[in-house]
Amino acid sequence: MEVDLSALEANLRLLQERAKGEVIPVLKADAYGHGALPLARFLFQKGARRVAVATLGEGRVLREGGVKGEVLLLGSLHPLEAEEALKWGLTPSLSTLEAAEALAQRAKALGLAPRAHLKVDTGMNRVGFPWEEAVSALRAVEALGVRVEGVYSHLATAGEDAAFVEVQRRRFQEVRRALGEGYFYHLENSLGLLLHGGENVRVGLALCGLVPGIGLRPILRILARPTLVKRLKAGDRVGYGGEYVARGGEWLATLPVGYADGLPRGAVRWVRGPDGALLPVAGRLSMDQTTVRLRGPVDLGAVFEILSPDFGPTGLLAWAEARGTIPYEVAVHLSRRLPRLYLWEGEVFARVG
Numbered sequence: 324m325e326v327d328l329s330a331l332e333a334n335l336r337l338l339q340e341r342a343k344g345e346v347i348p349v350l351k352a353d354a355y356g357h358g359a360l361p362l363a364r365f366l367f368q369k370g371a372r373r374v375a376v377a378t379l380g381e382g383r384v385l386r387e388g389g390v391k392g393e394v395l396l397l398g399s400l401h402p403l404e405a406e407e408a409l410k411w412g413l414t415p416s417l418s419t420l421e422a423a424e425a426l427a428q429r430a431k432a433l434g435l436a437p438r439a440h441l442k443v444d445t446g447m448n449r450v451g452f453p454w455e456e457a458v459s460a461l462r463a464v465e466a467l468g469v470r471v472e473g474v475y476s477h478l479a480t481a482g483e484d485a486a487f488v489e490v491q492r493r494r495f496q497e498v499r500r501a502l503g504e505g506y507f508y509h510l511e512n513s514l515g516l517l518l519h520g521g522e523n524v525r526v527g528l529a530l531c532g533l534v535p536g537i538g539l540r541p542i543l544r545i546l547a548r549p550t551l552v553k554r555l556k557a558g559d560r561v562g563y564g565g566e567y568v569a570r571g572g573e574w575l576a577t578l579p580v581g582y583a584d585g586l587p588r589g590a591v592r593w594v595r596g597p598d599g600a601l602l603p604v605a606g607r608l609s610m611d612q613t614t615v616r617l618r619g620p621v622d623l624g625a626v627f628e629i630l631s632p633d634f635g636p637t638g639l640l641a642w643a644e645a646r647g648t649i650p651y652e653v654a655v656h657l658s659r660r661l662p663r664l665y666l667w668e669g670e671v672f673a674r675v676g
């Protein structure tokens with residue numbers, strides 16, 4: 324897997340031009356399968372003020388990897404996680420008083436200063452203090468000695484129901500008016516920003532370039548060399564179930580990548596050959612291998628592009644659509660088994676696996 328950090332940087336700049344305030348890179352789920360640690364290191368080098376992940380464990384991985392910058396945990400803090408969040412210097416999100424109390428208590432015991440962002444529910448009904456109670460929640464959290472640095476909410480219907488986005492934005496504005504300026508407010512995700520604009524925003528999908536039509540570019544590419552190239556005889560059957568039956572005379576390459584690497588089974592239909600031509604996958608995808616029908620023989624040094632950094636038939640969006648799911652789900656299932664090379668302006672920035 325190759326990750327193009329130059330494209331990531333271009334995506335970040337484009338999003339920064341669109342946002343009126345800060346762009347917070349969201350690197351949860353290992354940066355949507357792209358690798359959170361190298362991306363966090365790169366983004367802090369490029370001037371990011373903070374990054375966000377979902378869980379305490381994801382935050383710890385960044386700290387263990389040497390990331391010193393601000394890391395916001397987007398999941399609602401569980402009281403049992405308070406101590407670890409403090410010890411690792413991670414900024415938790417609070418949506419219950421129980422968690423705020425645990426954070427204040429553990430901080431006192433450890434001699435640390437408790438800080439947090441307040442999560443406000445403006446209509447998603449998943450986590451957050453109800454927006455109508457934001458003022459009393461904030462006062463109660465602050466009374467415990469927790470410094471509330473940010474206040475935020477999350478859109479439930481960006482890209483799906485613009486009217487409800489407006490309802491949530493109005494509610495968030497009301498919260499902001501009631502709480503006053505002294506806090507860092509952030510609201511929109513990728514589609515929220517791109518379709519409705521935004522000030523301080525948290526973006527994951529768009530940073531990975533997985534939104535077509537506005538100049539963003541996907542940053543991932545999966546490449547493989549064949550481990551076997553051969554010519555089929557009439558009637559030869561290929562792979563599990565013997566689904567592909569040879570007419571005879573066609574060339575076949577076996578690539579050592581399969582659904583255990585995160586290729587969605589049933590949805591990877593094409594691969595790009597060494598000359599860029601689209602080649603059909605022959606038969607079923609295996610766990611560790613994929614068989615491709617060639618136009619002619621190639622040697623074992625030939626490089627095939629299994630996933631392309633574009634919006635064509637070998638792109639991640641095409642996989643997701645063929646699979647009947649959203650690009651997020653396909654991206655987060657890309658496997659850690661794939662060795663990763665992070666490239667910036669043609670140089671190797673990092674290598675993993």
Ligand SMILES: *Cc1c(COP(=O)(O)O)cnc(C)c1O
Pocket residue numbers: 349351397477511512513514525526527528529
């Ligand atoms: C995942 C997430 C985001 C980023 O969403 P994208 O659609 O990938 O931009 C922003 N905020 C919260 C709270 C999230 O959980």
